[in-house]
Amino acid sequence: MSSEIWDPGLQSERTRLAWVRTAVALSTGGLAAAGLSARAGLGPLFVTGFVLAALCGGILLVRTAARFRAVQRALHRGDPLDDRTDALLAWIGTLCVVAGAVCFVIVSRF
Numbered sequence: 001m002s003s004e005i006w007d008p009g010l011q012s013e014r015t016r017l018a019w020v021r022t023a024v025a026l027s028t029g030g031l032a033a034a035g036l037s038a039r040a041g042l043g044p045l046f047v048t049g050f051v052l053a054a055l056c057g058g059i060l061l062v063r064t065a066a067r068f069r070a071v072q073r074a075l076h077r078g079d080p081l082d083d084r085t086d087a088l089l090a091w092i093g094t095l096c097v098v099a100g101a102v103c104f105v106i107v108s109r110f
Contacts, residue, residue, distance in 0.1 A: 012075065016068045019060060019086065026057025026093040033100060042107060049100040056093030060086060 030053030037046035067086055074081050 012068065012071050015071070016064060019064050019067065019090075022090055023057045023060035023064060026090070026097065027054045027061065028057075029097055030054030030057060030093065033097065033104070037100070037104065040104075040108070042104065046100055046103065046107075049096045049103075053093040053096035053100070056089045056096070060089050060093070063089075 030050045034047045034050035034054065037043075037050060063086060071081060073079075
């Protein structure tokens, strides 16, 4: 291995930190929203949706380290990157939070 810095811009490290921020936001936001929904008595559908968002965030957080290592290997080998699973988890979690928040606003107005 050469002593030269391969990635002087540290793009993959910044990407890893972005995934960590996304995972933490989904986890904490989902749990907080689930707690508020349960306290407001909105029913199990709301709580389940927000808990699902928190679960997606937790899975993303656990996968972050393994994903970073896989990205580093792929970049050094010149292989294509595959992050469909992580992107799908982030999309599902975000969709659960948004759908739950919209429903929460609509129900709380009546």
